[in-house]
Amino acid sequence: MRRASRKAHVPPDYDAFLRVHQTHCNHWRLTYTEGASTPYRATNRVEPDIELAASTLEALDHALAMFEPPAYDRPYIDLIHMR
Numbered sequence: 001m002r003r004a005s006r007k008a009h010v011p012p013d014y015d016a017f018l019r020v021h022q023t024h025c026n027h028w029r030l031t032y033t034e035g036a037s038t039p040y041r042a043t044n045r046v047e048p049d050i051e052l053a054a055s056t057l058e059a060l061d062h063a064l065a066m067f068e069p070p071a072y073d074r075p076y077i078d079l080i081h082m083r
Helices: 014-024 057-066 075-082
Strands: 028-032 040-044 051-054
Touching (some): 014 057, 051 057
Antiparallel strands (some): 040 051
16 A cells, blocks of 8 residues: 655745744744645744744744743752752
8 A cells, every 4th residue: 555645845935944944943943834824833842832823934034033932940940049
């Protein structure tokens, strides 16, 4: 039985997509879905429930640059306070 292959969705300007990804990859996972009304999507790496979506790559880049990342406790800070 032959399995259907999944076609990867590649953004129209892949080089620009990679630049935006490189800029925001520490906090966000970027995806592109061809044919969606908001094909560019970013999911926060710390809080996966936080997602941003945009119809253009430029709009997503701007939104990510303006977004205040959620604060989170770092476990090693607790160790310092325990001494």
